[in-house]
Amino acid sequence: MMRALLLSAAALIALPVAAQDVAIVNAKLVIGDGSAPIEGGTVVVRGGKVVAAGAGVAVPAGIERVDAEGKYVTPGIVAAFSRVGLTEVDAVSGTNDRSAPRTRFSAGLDIAPALNPMGSPVAVNRASGVTRAIVAPGGSSNLFAGQGAVIDLADDMDMVTKPRALQYVAFGEDGASKAGGSRAATFLLFREQLLAARSYARNPAVLAEWGNDAMIQRADADALVRVIDGTTPLFIRVDRAVDIVNVLKLKGEFPAMKLVLVGATEGWIVAREIAAAKVPVLVSPLTDLPSSFEQLGATQSNAGRLKAAGVDVSVGVFDDDDAHKMGYATQYAGNLVGLTRVPGASGLSWDQAFASISSVPARAVGMEGSIGSLRPGRAGDVVIWDNDPLELGSRPTMVWIDGKAQSLTTRQDRLRQRYEIPQEGALPNAYDW
């Protein structure tokens, strides 16, 4: 392990790093698809992709070999719903590109050019084992927030795995506020904008005919056409049970639309309806307070109950901090395992819990075939952990993204190293770097 670490450190000096062919052996191997860990497992990554993973996998000749020494080896964490890369310091507005409350556009917004791979939150999240993230915009001046992306957290400039991977909209109290003050206004505005986009798709000249009366602008219409035909999944923040039911009904009018529910705090109350609609759900799983009147039924058993009803549940970190602490995904998933030991509560098995932060969110955004697990053909996003990854304080010792070994050093590490002995020496601390 130490030799391998040195090797990868040396490799990192000459950035950008080429994808390595690497075999990680002697692993407690977690595929990430909900299957049980495999003792003594091997994963082989070639050309940036997983080519084989499991027990008894042969290591090709001439390939770099890393001995995991029996530690957990997993796919990288996929942050299920986040703003990673969109902000450095939330309260410093120049660094914060989550939302655009004064833009004249909405659905057409595309976050891709706002992402900053050099931001310190990217490195901090990477060092906690997060290799991919589903990133959504925060909001616009209108109902639709715009188009998010799936990104990688590698130490390079090319951050976007899939641009325009989702469209985001909030219903419930937030949506009502955006639409003019009521849920009725939200549903009508939503419908009218989609119908306008459909008319535009059939005859682009209608926009000129509508002139100033148009419900929608060209860029927004282009984006919504892709929502209507199912090209772009529509992520909908919704929490109140009856709001969820009403949102699911939208598929009646726009049947090709692919819905993903975000939040769904009261989802457990209508779990059967969600399961029947085959709509995946991203939850912030430890939400258990009635923070608003649309979250009265909040319980940490929401994820477990939804899963038991047959819903695809991903675990996200978005009701507290959605940009800086994606590493909480492992802690939250661990808490769901803990709930299986609480009388009357519902949680997830360890295997399900890990999948809920890897392959399940990948599936929700339509990328199960390319990221989120160590099945053959997926991106070579691999993490070796120093302990059970769902336990508190466990950390990655090595991380690969697309088969490239990653630096795990952060600005926070540099600060800590400077102040491990806070007293100043012969020269001020500023000379210690």
Next chain:
Amino acid sequence: MIRGVKGGLLAAVSLALVGCAATGGGETASASDKPAEKPAKFNKDPYPSTYKPYPGQVTAVRNVTIFDGEGGRIDNGTVLLANGKVEAVGGPDTPIPADIAVYDGTGKYLTPGIIDIHSHLGDYPSPSVEAHSDGNEATAPTTPEVWSEHSVWPQDPGFSRALANGGVTSLQILPGSANLMGGRSVTLKNVPSRTVQGMKFPGAPYGLKMACGENPKRVYGNKGRAPSTRMGNFAVNRATWAKAAAYKKKLDDGKAVDRDLAMETLAGVLAGEILVHNHCYRADEMALVIDMSKEFGYKVSTFHHAVEAYKIADILAKEGICSAMWADWWGFKMEAYDSVNENIPLVYKAGACTIVHSDDANQIQRLNQEAAKARAAGRRIGIDVSDEMAWTWLSYNPAKALGIADRTGSLKPGKMADVVLWNGNPFSAYTRPEKVWIDGALMFDANDPKRRPVSDFELGQPGEGDVK
């Protein structure tokens, strides 16, 4: 984000270290010549605690791993609770009476209840509607006259979550951090009650919430008034302390004074009766506050949030000031930018008083998990933190900083039986409270759905009585 608005406003600090010489400044002309007669005294306790321990049974837990809260650990231990107090703590041979409730703690852990030194439950309750926003009297930069207990809504469902999921048995409710001097705090026992008086920790000293940095200057700068800068923060603070010192001198000299609720609080601080809890993120600002406290003769109990405490851990140790910290929150505002995951263990390593706090209705449910992350971060850089020492961050140290360590915060005979039985190691993500006793009364039992408080607000609502 919420923290920027509310949590950012939250940081207050207070330290109630026993023996911290709260009147150490000595420049308030109180020590030398005492007046022959005390001036007319105002009632210092006009809203007295009506809390009384609830009935409990004599209870023993055996075969359990005990962290005593002061750094001690007993494997295969026994604890005996009687008459609301810890009666005995010891090994397997500890005698217990016949015919009492005895629980087998095999594979389980027993600790003092967690004490959160920084909470806004009740004054920023759930649901967080505008009508409930009672934590910041943001109409003037110094409001030492307001008391957080007058904002606490006892029906906040957050109290029960902190009890059942977090094992929190006592907590300090602070005003927010919009103001330089936000008002008095109150320390509560985490029991349901019709009234806040029914929750007040009997005899706990009051605290004064103060706030450094971004929040006060932003809030008042945006109103076009002082302070709008950090130097303005200090100027307003110093002018207010100078006024308080003059007020206190009149009191000490036996002179008649007009009643002034703000000055009463500050005079109480200068007299060492009220403990200062100072929200302060940056190291350089904490150092300035320390000098300001010496200038006017008061003592800071605790710096709350203290994201940069690691940069001056030696100074904090020397000054005997506690730091109340998160494990890893960062980046939500500029003064939270230099956070490191090792902040808590580095403060601990320096020998300074170390506390894990929440400032949050969610995080208060997982303070044991926050301590676990900090402990692991420390071990990774070679700081030897045992589990039992890490528990001091959660109970005994906050009790000291609140001035209640002689009554709770550790499992010593004669102290309040504020106790949590965990269904596994509480530093694991897989562990939850199984039973929580407060003054020996069983207030939560995971095995009994009826031993789970349901607030008035939750009655008749979706999820009433659910596991949460």
